[in-house]
Amino acid sequence: MAPPLPARFITLEGGEGAGKTTLARRLADALASVGLPVLRTREPGGSPGAEALRGLMLHGRVAWDPVAEAMLMFAARREHVARTIRPALDAGIWVICDRFADSTLAYQCYGHGLDAAVWHKLADVALEGFAPDATLVLDVPLETGMARALARALPDRFERLGHEFHGRVRDAFRAIAADNPRRCVLLDAGQTPEAVFAGATAALRDRLGITL
Ligand code: TMP
Numbered sequence: 001m002a003p004p005l006p007a008r009f010i011t012l013e014g015g016e017g018a019g020k021t022t023l024a025r026r027l028a029d030a031l032a033s034v035g036l037p038v039l040r041t042r043e044p045g046g047s048p049g050a051e052a053l054r055g056l057m058l059h060g061r062v063a064w065d066p067v068a069e070a071m072l073m074f075a076a077r078r079e080h081v082a083r084t085i086r087p088a089l090d091a092g093i094w095v096i097c098d099r100f101a102d103s104t105l106a107y108q109c110y111g112h113g114l115d116a117a118v119w120h121k122l123a124d125v126a127l128e129g130f131a132p133d134a135t136l137v138l139d140v141p142l143e144t145g146m147a148r149a150l151a152r153a154l155p156d157r158f159e160r161l162g163h164e165f166h167g168r169v170r171d172a173f174r175a176i177a178a179d180n181p182r183r184c185v186l187l188d189a190g191q192t193p194e195a196v197f198a199g200a201t202a203a204l205r206d207r208l209g210i211t212l
Pocket of ligand 1: 016042043044058073099100101103104105107108158159
């Protein structure tokens, strides 16, 4: 019998309404159906402290200083990694996470103009080299994504930021995927959910050696 694959950390990234949640659910089901334990989680959030910060950042009334906002994202992320993600991986549980550090680079740096050097410093302190094993970047035209997101719920603080902001975020995710070809794959999320799922499983087979 082949030795069991080590548990892996998979992140899903992309703009609003790209279909990350649907894909995360399908991937979790697929991993479970081949007998692998799996945890689905999200950012900001995924642990008690990080969920409390999520409420402040997404639905609070504070207009954060850009560096402070990035620090809060990384504070939430460090809690999430320490309390949820690492313990799961150590226990042999695969982790699928809706957003991770790439989102801070896309939203706070490309979107809000924060210097990428700040992102690198915060990532060094908060993550100490910890990174996803594979990242699926979902790319969707802005109109499609916003229509999907707004059909789902009232807009949160980030969804209200406007077309130009979200254009920069989309460009950011495409650049991040291009800059990290071993970790990231860019998927056309304007396709059907079935086609996106097929692209995702092909990418995970290539990168992690898992057949779903
Ligand atoms: P979502 O759960 O709908 O993806 O919402 C999370 C929002 O938070 C989304 O608009 C992106 C934003 N966000 C950042 O700005 N920076 C980050 O680091 C993360 C994780 C999310």
